[in-house]
Amino acid sequence: MKMELVNLSKKFGDVYAVKNVSLAAEDGELVALLGPSGCGKTTTLLSIAGVYRPTEGEILFNGLCVNKMQPKERDIGMVFQSYALYPHMNAYQNIVFSLVLRKRPKDEMERAAKRVSEMLGIGHLLKRKAAELSGGQQQRVALARALIKEPKLLLFDEPLSNLDARLRLSMREEIKRLQVQLGITSIYVTHDQVEAMTMADRVAVMHDGELLAYVPPEELHERPRTEFIATFIGSPSMNLADVTVDNTGGSAHAVLKNGVSVKIPKERLPRMPQRGNAVRLGIRPEDVSVVAERSADVQARVTFVESLGRENLVVCDVGGQRIQCLTGPGQKPPLDSTVGLKLDMSRAHYFDPESQVSLLWEN
Amino acid sequence: MKDSEARSGTALTQAPQFPRRLNTGPAWFWFLLPAGVITLVFFFAPVIITLVISATNMSTITGLTRWEWVGFGNYERLLSLPQTVRRFWITLRYVLFTLVFFNVGMALLIALITTHIPRQLGTFFRAVWLLPRITPVVAYVFMWQIMAAAPPHGVITSNILEPLGGPTGNLLPANAFLFIVLVNGFIGASFGMIIFTSAIESIRQDIMVASLVDGASKLQRIRYIILPQIRWPLLFVTTYQTLSLLTSYEQILVLTGGRWGTEVWALWAFNVGLDDYYGFFQYGLGAAIAAVLVIMGILFALLYMRYFRFNELLHEPRIDVL
Numbered sequence: 001m002k003m004e005l006v007n008l009s010k011k012f013g014d015v016y017a018v019k020n021v022s023l024a025a026e027d028g029e030l031v032a033l034l035g036p037s038g039c040g041k042t043t044t045l046l047s048i049a050g051v052y053r054p055t056e057g058e059i060l061f062n063g064l065c066v067n068k069m070q071p072k073e074r075d076i077g078m079v080f081q082s083y084a085l086y087p088h089m090n091a092y093q094n095i096v097f098s099l100v101l102r103k104r105p106k107d108e109m110e111r112a113a114k115r116v117s118e119m120l121g122i123g124h125l126l127k128r129k130a131a132e133l134s135g136g137q138q139q140r141v142a143l144a145r146a147l148i149k150e151p152k153l154l155l156f157d158e159p160l161s162n163l164d165a166r167l168r169l170s171m172r173e174e175i176k177r178l179q180v181q182l183g184i185t186s187i188y189v190t191h192d193q194v195e196a197m198t199m200a201d202r203v204a205v206m207h208d209g210e211l212l213a214y215v216p217p218e219e220l221h222e223r224p225r226t227e228f229i230a231t232f233i234g235s236p237s238m239n240l241a242d243v244t245v246d247n248t249g250g251s252a253h254a255v256l257k258n259g260v261s262v263k264i265p266k267e268r269l270p271r272m273p274q275r276g277n278a279v280r281l282g283i284r285p286e287d288v289s290v291v292a293e294r295s296a297d298v299q300a301r302v303t304f305v306e307s308l309g310r311e312n313l314v315v316c317d318v319g320g321q322r323i324q325c326l327t328g329p330g331q332k333p334p335l336d337s338t339v340g341l342k343l344d345m346s347r348a349h350y351f352d353p354e355s356q357v358s359l360l361w362e363n
Numbered sequence: 364m365k366d367s368e369a370r371s372g373t374a375l376t377q378a379p380q381f382p383r384r385l386n387t388g389p390a391w392f393w394f395l396l397p398a399g400v401i402t403l404v405f406f407f408a409p410v411i412i413t414l415v416i417s418a419t420n421m422s423t424i425t426g427l428t429r430w431e432w433v434g435f436g437n438y439e440r441l442l443s444l445p446q447t448v449r450r451f452w453i454t455l456r457y458v459l460f461t462l463v464f465f466n467v468g469m470a471l472l473i474a475l476i477t478t479h480i481p482r483q484l485g486t487f488f489r490a491v492w493l494l495p496r497i498t499p500v501v502a503y504v505f506m507w508q509i510m511a512a513a514p515p516h517g518v519i520t521s522n523i524l525e526p527l528g529g530p531t532g533n534l535l536p537a538n539a540f541l542f543i544v545l546v547n548g549f550i551g552a553s554f555g556m557i558i559f560t561s562a563i564e565s566i567r568q569d570i571m572v573a574s575l576v577d578g579a580s581k582l583q584r585i586r587y588i589i590l591p592q593i594r595w596p597l598l599f600v601t602t603y604q605t606l607s608l609l610t611s612y613e614q615i616l617v618l619t620g621g622r623w624g625t626e627v628w629a630l631w632a633f634n635v636g637l638d639d640y641y642g643f644f645q646y647g648l649g650a651a652i653a654a655v656l657v658i659m660g661i662l663f664a665l666l667y668m669r670y671f672r673f674n675e676l677l678h679e680p681r682i683d684v685l
């Protein structure tokens with residue numbers, strides 16, 4: 001089913017929790033709603049579910065406006081961060097609850113419950129109450145409860161946030177596998193960018209109730225449209241430095257505050273902002289490398305080194321400008337030493353310091 | 364399952380080493396002493412004294428010095444008295460009707476309605492229902508007496524019944540039972556109302572939302588989610604209010620004095636033991652009547668526990684392996 005939001009807004013009192021959001025999820029697509037806590041993801045999801053009435057705008061299911069429909073008429077399944085299993089019912093009763101409400105015959109319920117619980121590997125847990133299940137088991141029951149209705153739309157509200165790291169990884173795979181296999185259009189809310197990037201066909205980035213970008217994951221990382229997205233996506237986050245672009249004489253250079261200048265490749269030359277030639281340069285830590293001083297772009301002093309396991313995070317100071325870089329396992333320069341940094345300027349980004357819009361990618 | 368066996372095995376061998384120490388010594392005794400003394404003096408002692416007195420012929424004639432033991436004599440007398448069975452049924456009907464229609468029924472209804480309408484409106488309605496409870500009993504009952512009185516003072520008679528050509532006498536004698544239920548019910552409903560409201564409002568929001576998404580209508584949500592979720596408060600209010608109703612008689616005393624078939628068991632005990640018109644107080648018989656109340660109370664409490672399936676509220680420990 002195709003799900004569309006058209007200029008959706010939701011106000012609580014005088015405050016917009018969701019503001020003018022428009023996006024469309026195609027049939028079978030998994031769309032991630034990504035954003036920091038409090039940015040309106042849950043509100044958007046509950047509006048789609050029919051729990052909240054939109055203040056403005058429309059929600060379309062297959063082109064049909066469902067604004068006035070009760071949740072029960074919408075044919076949706078939902079999975080919550082807190083699992084939200086009914087505590088007074090056992091797993092089986094939780095799973096078949098929607099069928100009980102629709103007064104389906106008992107044998108149909110049993111068959112359907114068997115089907116979904118086998119799919120999720122929880123057949124042996126059906127007699128347990130929620131409090132007798134571990135977090136991972138509860139989430140599987142919750143998933144079974146959402147799937148038994150054969151919904152047209154699946155809504156996930158940070159379903160993995162309460163699980164431990166290892167379980168989160170395997171559940172992530174499993175949810176994605178089920179979603180692809182069943183082909184159910186899904187809206188997946190998360191504040192975890194890795195989750196969004198690995199699972200989603202398209203990622204909707206939200207901030208303060210507004211939709212900032214709605215693009216495939218690769219594009220979000222490679223072609224960020226705003227400074228917020230650029231720094232929000234990727235960990236550790238992108239280095240930012242105020243520079244001026246010197247385009248005199250055959251080649252262009254980015255000149256840092258302290259006078260150090262770095263050559264900008266022709267094919268990566270940014271548009272100039274409306275006034276002046278001051279821009280904000282962004283470069284990801286993985287695109288900065290520690291090299292021998294003769295081939296370096298800039299000299300830097302090491303202020304902090306942290307081992308991240310597979311790689312090291314080296315924090316440097318370039319004449320008052322803080323630059324983070326990721327180095328290979330063997331490369332761990334001592335504190336306070338002077339090192340050379342090479343910036344891969346073919347992967348640099350530029351933003352208008354005033355509007356914070358990208359000067360490379362069209363909006 | 365092997366896993367859990369292994370774990371309980373370890374637990375068994377380790378248990379004597381560590382937690383045992385906490386149980387040694389008489390420390391627990393001193394910790395329990397204050398609460399124990401209070402419980403004994405204020406809860407058990409009255410019951411025991413009542414039982415002891417019920418086994419004597421103590422009255423204003425014998426005084427506190429010349430009484431004699433009569434064993435089960437007072438209880439035998441109770442069984443032979445013609446009023447006993449009648450009062451028993453009056454009491455049971457009074458408790459049942461007030462409980463079902465007001466102290467639990469109305470309380471639940473108000474709580475459900477006021478939690479499903481805009482918040483401020485709900486708070487207002489609940490505040491209105493608190494008025495009878497905060498009005499002094501005498502003033503409150505007096506209000507009901509005016510309500511029931513004959514014209515020209517009676518509110519119902521002179522404003523509704525008289526213009527319609529209905530009966531015009533005092534409504535109380537003919538409808539005394541109805542009035543004692545109403546008088547107690549309007550006070551009693553607010554207690555359950557407050558407890559049910561807070562219980563409903565503290566149900567987790569996520570399961571309320573989940574039930575809507577699962578396709579429940581508001582009524583289905585009440586039946587399948589809200590009521591099961593407030594089973595404990597329901598049990599508590601039902602038990603507590605049964606016991607209060609069994610033992611309360613002040614409003615009835617003020618309203619009818621027990622006339623017109625409204626002498627409930629507790630009022631009877633009061634009348635026999637402490638309030639005879641001629642000053643003949645039969646402490647022994649009164650205590651026996653009161654003792655029956657205690658036993659009825661315990662029976663009701665046990666019945667509720669069974670009915671609400673107390674055991675099912677406890678669950679098995681979870682095993683954290685998928």
Ligand SMILES: Nc1ncnc2c1ncn2[C@@H]1O[C@H](COP(=O)(O)OP(=O)(O)O)[C@@H](O)[C@H]1O
Pocket residue numbers: 012016017035036037038039040041042043044
């Ligand atoms: N029922 C509500 N009443 C009032 N304000 C709310 C309600 N739900 C959410 N909000 C507010 O709306 C904003 C967005 O909340 P939410 O959608 O829960 O964010 P997220 O799920 O992205 O963390 C927050 O500022 C929150 O305080």
Ligand SMILES: [Mg+2]
Pocket residue numbers: 038041042043
């Ligand atoms: Mg949320």
